Amino acid sequence: MNTKTVIASLAILAAFPALAEQAEHRHLGPHVHGQGTLDIAIEGKKIEMELVSPGMDIVGFEHVATTDDQKAAVEKAKGKLADVLNVFQLPAAAKCKTETANVESRKETHQPGEKDDDDDKPGEPQHSEFHATYTITCEAPENITGMKTAYFSDFAGGQLLNVNVTTSKGQTQAQMTREKPTLDLTGVM
Ligand SMILES: [Zn+2]
Known part of the structure; x- marks a missing residue:
């Protein structure tokens, strides 16, 4: 972690005292409500991305959808997430297109040995x-x-995305937040 990342992380904790508190009082599982993870791997012309977000952030609940409204909310969210180049917008000059998009909701998997x-x-x-x-x-x-x-405009519960970017130059970490829904990728390619 470089100094810039540390400062950014501290700034985020300062800006989101509720998140810091939530982290302390978090459930036993590995996720924290309000926080998702986006991994981006860029290799040549190919970009692979993986997003993991708490159900709370995306649809506002995490129990199994039972009512028609809940089921519709899950399907609508999946549809939005599948439209990846709308959710995560890249410069038009890069001429990107989606090859595959798979979205599923799943019960949180616990780390081995975790209570x-x-x-x-x-x-x-x-x-x-x-x-x-x-x-x-x-x-x-x-x-x-x-x-x-x-x-963050699509999903009301999302506050923060922890982003890991891997390119041929190495790995960098950054955050996108509700206040700053952008990611600077100059110099990573
Ligand atoms: Zn949860």
């Missing part, structure tokens, strides 16, 4: 996540200088 006794208590809410994987190709990847996201 999850609480999850079996009757009435205890289950955690669930949305998991999306994408393959994108760009004719002019050298023009990928940044990314703009509609994630």
Whole structure:
């Protein structure tokens, strides 16, 4: 982690005291409500992305959808997430197109050895996540200088995306937030 990333992380914690608090009081599972993870791997003209977000961030609940409204909310969210180049917008000059987009909602998987006794208590809410994987190709990847996201306007519960970017030059970490829904990618290609 470089100094810039550390400062950015501290700034985010300062800007989101609620998130810091939530992190302390988080459930036993690996996810924190309000925070998703976006992994981006760029290799030549190919970009692979993986998004993992708490169901709470995407649809506002994590139990199994039972009512028609809940089921419709899940399907609508999946549809939005599948439209990856709308959710994660790349510069037009990069001439990118979606090759594959797979979106599923799944029960949160716990880390091996993690205590999850609480999850079996009757009435205890289950955690669930949305998991999306994408393959994108760009004719002019050298023009990928940044990314703009509609994630926070599409999904009311999302506050933060922790972003990992891997390119031939190495790996960098950054955050996109509701206040700053952009990612600077100059110099990573
Ligand atoms: Zn949860």
